[in-house]
Amino acid sequence: MKMKAIVSHKYGSPDILQFKEVNTPTPKENEALVKVYATSLNAADLETLRGTPMSRFGGLLRPKHKILGTDIAGRVEAVGSKVMQFQSGDEIWGDLSFPHNCGAFAEYVCIPEQALRLKPASMTFEEAAAIPTSAIVALQNLCGKRPIQPGQKVLINGAGGGVGTFAVQLAKHFGAEVTGVDNAGKLDLLRSIGAWNLCLRWRFHSCSSSSFNTGTLDFNDGHSKNGHRDVETKQKRRSGFVERPF
Numbered sequence: 133m134k135m136k137a138i139v140s141h142k143y144g145s146p147d148i149l150q151f152k153e154v155n156t157p158t159p160k161e162n163e164a165l166v167k168v169y170a171t172s173l174n175a176a177d178l179e180t181l182r183g184t185p186m187s188r189f190g191g192l193l194r195p196k197h198k199i200l201g202t203d204i205a206g207r208v209e210a211v212g213s214k215v216m217q218f219q220s221g222d223e224i225w226g227d228l229s230f231p232h233n234c235g236a237f238a239e240y241v242c243i244p245e246q247a248l249r250l251k252p253a254s255m256t257f258e259e260a261a262a263i264p265t266s267a268i269v270a271l272q273n274l275c276g277k278r279p280i281q282p283g284q285k286v287l288i289n290g291a292g293g294g295v296g297t298f299a300v301q302l303a304k305h306f307g308a309e310v311t312g313v314d315n316a317g318k319l320d321l322l323r324s325i326g327a328w329n330l331c332l333r334w335r336f337h338s339c340s341s342s343s344f345n346t347g348t349l350d351f352n353d354g355h356s357k358n359g360h361r362d363v364e365t366k367q368k369r370r371s372g373f374v375e376r377p378f
C-alpha cells in the first residue's frame with residue numbers, strides 16, 4: 133500500500149523537501165500503525181532538516197530519517213502482536229523524537245507503543261499535536277535530576293518559544309517565580325501565561341552567560357555565578373528593564 137509523505141534525502145533548506153508517494157510502513161510486533169490526523173512543526177524539525185551538527189547523530193552525511201516530524205495525534209489503524217495498551221480505532225497522541233524515529237509528516241507512521249498515549253477526549257487532534265515534543269522537553273528540564281521546588285527562582289531563556297511557553301507555565305504550576313527572556317514582541321504572550329519578570333533579549337546580552345544561547349533553556353536555583361541572582365541584580369541596575377506582574 134502507498135501513502136503520501138514529505139521526504140528529504142539530503143540536508144538542506146525547506147526547498148529540498150519532496151511531497152511524494154512512498155510505501156506505507158508495516159508495524160513491528162511492538163508497534164502501532166497510526167493514521168496521522170495532525171502534526172506540528174518544531175524548531176528541532178528545521179534544525180534536523182538543515183543538518184545542524186547536533187542533529188546529525190546517526191546520519192553524518194545524509195539524514196538518518198527521511199521523513200521528519202515528531203509530534204503526532206491520530207488514530208490507531210493496526211497493532212503488532214505484542215502491543216498491549218492500544219487497539220485499532222484508539223485516538224492517540226505521542227512524541228516521536230529520539231530515541232524514536234520521527235515520521236509524523238506522512239499519512240501513516242509506525243510507532244512503538246511506549247511513545248503513545250490515549251488522547252484526552254476534550255482535546256482536538258490539532259490541539260493534541262501541538263503539545264508533545266515541546267512540553268516533554270520543558271517537563272524533563274524542570275523535573276529531571278534536580279526537580280524544581282516551590283518558591284525557587286527560574287530563568288527561562290527563549291521563554292516565548294515552543295519549549296519556553298510550556299516551561300513558563302509548568303514552572304508556575306510547580307510554584308516557582310519565573311523570569312522569562314525573549315524578544316520584545318513576545319512580552320504580551322509571556323504576560324498572558326504568567327511570567328513574573330520579563331527581560332527583553334536585546335538589552336540582556338551584556339549580562340548573559342555564554343551558556344544562554346538562542347533557544348536553550350537555562351534553569352538555575354540562584355547559587356551559580358551566572359544564575360538568576362546575578363541576572364536580577366543587573367536587572368535592578370537598569371531601570372525600566374524588568375516588568376513586574378500585572
Ligand SMILES: NC(=O)c1ccc[n+]([C@@H]2O[C@H](COP(=O)([O-])OP(=O)(O)OC[C@H]3O[C@@H](n4cnc5c(N)ncnc54)[C@H](OP(=O)(O)O)[C@@H]3O)[C@@H](O)[C@H]2O)c1
Nearest residue numbers: 175176269289290292293294295296313314315333346347
Ligand atoms: N532535544 C530535543 O528533543 C528537543 C526538542 C525540542 C526542542 N529542542 C531544542 O530546544 C530549542 C528551542 O526549541 P523551540 O521549539 O522552543 O524553538 P522556538 O520555538 O524557535 O523558540 C526559541 C525562542 O528563543 C528565542 N530566542 C532566540 N534567540 C534568543 C536569545 N539570544 N535570547 C533569548 N531568547 C532567544 C526565540 O525568539 P525569536 O522568535 O525572536 O527568534 C524564540 O522565542 C531548539 O534548539 C530545539 O532544537 C530540542
